[in-house]
Amino acid sequence: MNSHVDSVSSPHEPLDRIPRVLLADIPTPVQEVPRLARTVGLTSLFIKRDDQTGLAMGGNKARKLEYDFAEILKQGSDVVLTVGGTQSNHAVMTAAAARRKGLDVKIVLGGPGFTEYQGNLLLDLLLGAEIRYLKNNDRNEDLASAMEEWAEELRREGRRPYTLPVGGSTGIGALGYVRAMRELAAQIRPGPSQIVLAVGSCGTFAGAILGARLYMPEARVIGISVSRSSTEIARRTLEIVTESAGILQCDFTLTAAEIESYDCYHQEYGVPTDSGREAILSCARLEGILLDPVYTGKSMAGLLDLARRRILNPALPTVFVHTGGLPILFAFERSLRDLARLTTISSTTRRESE
Ligand SMILES: Cc1ncc(COP(=O)(O)O)c(C=O)c1O
Incomplete structure (x- = not known):
């Protein structure tokens, strides 16, 4: 191994045999968000705080x-x-x-x-x-x-x-999310059944699918597109998963039909949507957690809608992976400030029992 590579390795698992350098503050916390869960009838909803990975203000x-x-x-x-x-x-x-x-x-x-x-x-x-x-x-x-x-x-x-x-988004980079799923499996017991995250260039989604299959085989991983069509996502995700599984030398079969993603929660890449902006406000005001208008606002909007429509099972523990992107908020001041001023979503008017 190269002497520059401050690798973390435990020889027991293929994942730990692949060199990596330490850049992220991990494990990241998992936070339960009961008030947000209640608005859409979910029994338990958690946020995996990968916005707190530390490097340059955090993110996936x-x-x-x-x-x-x-x-x-x-x-x-x-x-x-x-x-x-x-x-x-x-x-x-x-x-x-x-x-x-x-x-x-x-x-x-x-x-x-x-x-x-x-x-x-x-x-x-x-x-x-x-x-x-x-x-x-x-x-x-x-x-x-x-x-x-x-x-x-x-x-x-x-x-x-x-x-x-x-x-x-490469097969090697996606291993970061194989590792993240191993981390998550140890943080929530019994393991999460539904995991929702934003999909752009597909590396995070690919790693999460492979990692869930290895460490939480019962979990359903659901991608919310911020740019591509679901067909494109399935094609690219499959390529990356296959590459990552090859690096780990693990037997893994996946078909495009098994990849679950939704491409109806964005219009154009980088352009905020109404439902994304509303999700930002709900999350901020009910739980004190910030999202961004390009990735996590849209993917949270997707999660909330899928929960309302019962495409997510309300009885099962659900995790939203907060993939970061918060510096983007400040580039969208105009698009957010008026809605924020005019909208009242407040939990302070209600007495919370939890
Ligand atoms: C904040 C944030 N969330 C999610 C994603 C999507 O990740 P991926 O490109 O691996 O699909 C990105 C990608 O740029 C991102 O910056």
């Missing part, structure tokens, strides 16, 4: 980056490149991880123009990530080819670049 990507950075250090790279939308959480967390390991970082961002360095853009700046911007273009293929061109330039200058794909 810290777990994936632990595995990616083991590979980056093993290859002796001196500069990490990645891609994302303007408010990419993955880009910020990659920049923070690179800095924590003493590496340089360059990011290709794309999307609608911006006038202020708010939210994650400000964090990119503070972390000293060099940014190239594709204005009005967030097509993954274009971002990826701009990154490859930049990496080529760096190679010609004698640098050793490492390129991380969108969302860090």
Whole structure:
């Protein structure tokens, strides 16, 4: 093993034999949210607080980056490149991880123009990530080819670049969520039966599906899309799961039909929805937990709707994985402040018995 890799290993499990570097504050807490559960008739609802993984204000990507950075250090790279939308959480967390390991970082961002360095853009700046911007273009293929061109330039200058794909969603990165499911299985007894989370580039979902199958075989893992169609999600998730299972050398069969995701809780990637904004307010005012308008607000809106429609079984323990993204809140001040001012959702008017 490379001496740079401060790996945690216990030789008993294949998962512990894969090198990782320590970047996330884990295990993250699990919090019960009884008032929110009651609004939709769920008996027990918990939030797995992966917004508290610590790295650059927390989020799901810290777990994936632990595995990616083991590979980056093993290859002796001196500069990490990645891609994302303007408010990419993955880009910020990659920049923070690179800095924590003493590496340089360059990011290709794309999307609608911006006038202020708010939210994650400000964090990119503070972390000293060099940014190239594709204005009005967030097509993954274009971002990826701009990154490859930049990496080529760096190679010609004698640098050793490492390129991380969108969302860090690779078979190796997804192992972070296999590990998260092992962690969760030990935190809730009996184990959770329904696990709901946001799906973007599919790595978190893929890892959660594989991890649940290994450590909580009875659990149903449900993805709420923030960008892709359910067909696309099934295709990409299956690819990543297969890659991760190969790395762990575990026997695992999964078909696209077994992948449960819903693509009706977003309209356009990055654009807040009414139900997402309402979920943000409900969660904040009933439980004191903050969500963001691009990922966790929409996925919580999905969970609440599925519970109301009894697509979730109300009697079974349900976990929402809070995947982070909170810096994005500050880039959406205008979209949230008026609704927040006008809406009254308060638990302080009721006496709570719990
Ligand atoms: C806060 C947050 N939640 C969820 C996701 C979705 O994760 P994945 O891209 O692994 O599907 C992302 C991805 O960028 C994210 O930033």
